[in-house]
Amino acid sequence: MTPKILLEGCNLALPQGTGIATYARNLNDAVRASGYATDVLIDVNKPLDSGDTVLNEITIFDPTPPEPQPFSFLPSFKKLTMRSRLGISATKIPLAGVVAESTAAFSNFDAVYAATNLDHLTRKHFTRYGVRALLNIIPTPTLFHATQAIALGVKSCPNIYTIHDIVPLRLPTTTLDNKKYFINMMRHLCRTADHIVTVSEFSRHDIIEFFGIAEDRVTNTYQAVRLPDNALSCSADQVASMIEDAFNLSYQQYFLFVGAIEPKKNLSRLIDAYAASHSKHPLVIVGGLGWQNESDLAKINDERFMKYRIVDNEIFPQRQVRRLSYVSQEALVALMRGARALLFPSLYEGFGLPVLEAMMLGTPVMTSNVTSLPEIAGEAAILVDPLDIENMARAIRRLDSDADLRRDLAERGSKRAELFSPENYHDRVAALYRRVIG
Numbered sequence: 494m495t496p497k498i499l500l501e502g503c504n505l506a507l508p509q510g511t512g513i514a515t516y517a518r519n520l521n522d523a524v525r526a527s528g529y530a531t532d533v534l535i536d537v538n539k540p541l542d543s544g545d546t547v548l549n550e551i552t553i554f555d556p557t558p559p560e561p562q563p564f565s566f567l568p569s570f571k572k573l574t575m576r577s578r579l580g581i582s583a584t585k586i587p588l589a590g591v592v593a594e595s596t597a598a599f600s601n602f603d604a605v606y607a608a609t610n611l612d613h614l615t616r617k618h619f620t621r622y623g624v625r626a627l628l629n630i631i632p633t634p635t636l637f638h639a640t641q642a643i644a645l646g647v648k649s650c651p652n653i654y655t656i657h658d659i660v661p662l663r664l665p666t667t668t669l670d671n672k673k674y675f676i677n678m679m680r681h682l683c684r685t686a687d688h689i690v691t692v693s694e695f696s697r698h699d700i701i702e703f704f705g706i707a708e709d710r711v712t713n714t715y716q717a718v719r720l721p722d723n724a725l726s727c728s729a730d731q732v733a734s735m736i737e738d739a740f741n742l743s744y745q746q747y748f749l750f751v752g753a754i755e756p757k758k759n760l761s762r763l764i765d766a767y768a769a770s771h772s773k774h775p776l777v778i779v780g781g782l783g784w785q786n787e788s789d790l791a792k793i794n795d796e797r798f799m800k801y802r803i804v805d806n807e808i809f810p811q812r813q814v815r816r817l818s819y820v821s822q823e824a825l826v827a828l829m830r831g832a833r834a835l836l837f838p839s840l841y842e843g844f845g846l847p848v849l850e851a852m853m854l855g856t857p858v859m860t861s862n863v864t865s866l867p868e869i870a871g872e873a874a875i876l877v878d879p880l881d882i883e884n885m886a887r888a889i890r891r892l893d894s895d896a897d898l899r900r901d902l903a904e905r906g907s908k909r910a911e912l913f914s915p916e917n918y919h920d921r922v923a924a925l926y927r928r929v930i931g
Contacts, residue, residue, distance in 0.1 A: 495530045496930065497603075499634035501643060502533040503612065505598050506553050512846055513657070516692070517640040519717050520655075520922065521601055522915065524638075527923035532604040532634065534583060536611035541584045549586045553607060554594050580629040581615070581645070583608045606630060611645070619644035619678055625685070636930055638690075644678050651687040651929050658696050658843030658864075659703055660757060667756035667840065669784050680704060688929050692716050692844040693865035712925050716844050717918035718853060724826035736831045739824060740777070740817070747775045748889070749832035749856075751825070751847040754790065754816075755783025757840045759861075759879050764792045764814060766885035767836075772893045774833055778816040779825060830854045834892045834899065837861070838879040845869050849913055852906030857899045859888045869913075873905035 500521060504514035517533075524531050539559050541549050583606040590596050599605050608614075608628070618626035625646040628637075637647040639654045646652045659679065661670040683689060683704040689711045691697050697713040700706060727735070733744035748767070752758045760778070767776045778793060798813040820828065829835065835851040837860045845866050851858050858874035860866045867876055875888045891898060 495528070496635035497632070498524050498529045498531045498926075499606075499630065499637045499647065500524070500531055500533050500602075501637070501639040501641070501645065503536040503643075504640070505533065506535045506537070513641050515718075515846060516655070516657070516716060518601075519719055519915070519918070520638070520640060522719060523717070523919045523922040524926070525601065526915075526919045527926065529635075529926065530603050531601075532606060533599060533602045534606045534608065534611075534628070534630075537607045537609055540609050541586070541607060543584065546587050547589065547591055549584065549607070550588055550591050553586065553605075554592050580627045581608050581611065583628055583630045612643070615644045616674065619681070620674065623677070624681065636926065642675075642679060642682060644681070646685075653688040653690055653929060654682050654686050655690040655692070656682070656696070656700055657692055658841065659699055660841050660843075662703065663699070664757060664841050667785070683710075686710075688712065688925070690714055690925065693868055695865035695868055696843045712928075714921040714925060715913055715918060716846065716849070717913055717915045718846065718850050719915060720826055720850070720853065721823055724823045727827070727830075729830075732827050732830050735824075735827045740828070742775070742777065742828075742831065744831045745833050747777050747832060748772070748834055748836050748892075749828060750776065750778045750780070750836050751829070751850075752780045752837070752839065753783035754778075754780050754786040756785050757842075758783075759838050759840050760786075760789040761792050762879065762882050763836060763838050763885065764789075764795075766838075766882045767814070767889060768797070769882060769886035770889035770893065772889060774893060775812070776814045776836070777828065777832075778814065779820060779828060780816070781819055826850075826854065829856055832856050834859060834902075836885075836889065837866075838877055838885055839864075839866065840879055842866055848874065849910060852910040855903040855907050857892060857902035858906060859885070859892060871905075871909050873902060873909035875902070 502517040504511045505517055521531050537552055539552050541552060586605045586607050588599060588605060615626045625644045628645055628647050633649045636650055637652045642654055642656050661668045661672055661675045665672055683706045691700060691711060691713050692715060694713050697711050700711055701708055736742045754760060793814050793816050800811050800813055829851055834857040835847060837847050839861055841864045843865055848858055848860050848869050852873055858870060859877060860870050860874050861879040862876040863879060877888050878884045
């Protein structure tokens with residue numbers, strides 16, 4: 494009988510992509526390529542109907558909040574935690590393809606299980622009892638693998654957890670996490686999990702050092718990236734036409750940043766460095782809103798970046814710093830392929846997926862010389878001090894003016910990306926599972 498792996502994949506049902514959702518999809522590909530069957534567990538914010546599978550499929554993707562209930566009917570903190578003490582129930586949701594997104598998000602899983610208010614319940618349970626909540630699921634999987642740190646476990650099988658980074662503890666000013674909850678939950682996972690997984694040697698050593706966990710209980714599998722075949726098969730001319738038509742951008746005549754608008758991404762300093770570089774090529778920022786981003790948004794919208802051009806005796810406004818809040822994966826690949834360079838001077842990354850994606854696509858990269866980023870980029874990128882605006886400005890000027898440098902970085906990046914190929918990632922995941930399952 495084929496061993497069954499249950500993956501926690503709560504981020505897969507979110508309307509916009511996240512780094513953890515990308516990780517979950519790529520992990521699932523690796524697990525299935527290694528000969529295992531996979532089911533996925535997700536979180537929904539509404540009660541599920543045991544007799545209406547079509548409504549349940551719709552509920553997974555319904556963004557509207559639950560209908561308000563009279564205060565007297567709302568479960569108290571005590572009732573919630575007492576209920577979770579008995580275990581959190583998961584409902585199997587057969588997918589009939591009623592919702593198009595369900596096919597895109599979950600077609601590569603054998604079954605989808607959902608639990609109502611899963612994240613909320615696990616947090617309340619851990620706050621009250623100081624231990625993981627248990628998931629009630631039949632049949633019991635061979636292995637439970639959480640794709641993020643979550644206070645949830647499954648009885649009678651090994652439980653492993655991917656910890657991508659410990660940003661809330663190393664850079665507490667850059668996140669809104671409840672730090673007390675986070676550190677206590679992480680200590681508990683590091684003490685009780687059957688194994689901890691992470692995505693870089695930097696993160697592995699960071700976790701071992703911070704939590705005092707034994708080295709043989711933490712494995713770095715790195716990551717891989719799966720890009721859509723139809724986007725990769727486009728010619729350079731097709732990419733140029735696509736980005737011109739969709740975004741009014743010229744091929745290799747703009748710089749690109751990809752990431753959420755939040756403090757650790759270091760956008761304010763990047764924009765200052767871009768301004769100091771005096772580049773005439775626009776800076777395009779692709780990313781949704783994170784948190785604590787008022788100063789970043791103010792700089793993006795600064796009037797000094799407003800330019801005007803004349804076409805057929807008409808004046809058109811054009812911004813030198815532009816933000817695209819969300820684009821499809823196909824459009825993002827085109828934007829990355831068409832960029833003069835990716836600029837990614839993040840303050841802290843457990844891995845740094847945009848760096849790997851750019852290298853895979855042959856796009857030159859400027860990134861930070863801290864945390865995991867030098868480990869991922871190697872000698873295939875320009876490394877900068879993310880706190881030094883002039884250092885970044887010099888790097889942007891070099892990338893702007895030196896075509897030979899851009900060509901060299903593109904070639905090095907493509908070779909470097911081979912270290913993180915899906916095949917190598919599959920081998921690392923398979924070795925980890927053999928070790929844990931036996």
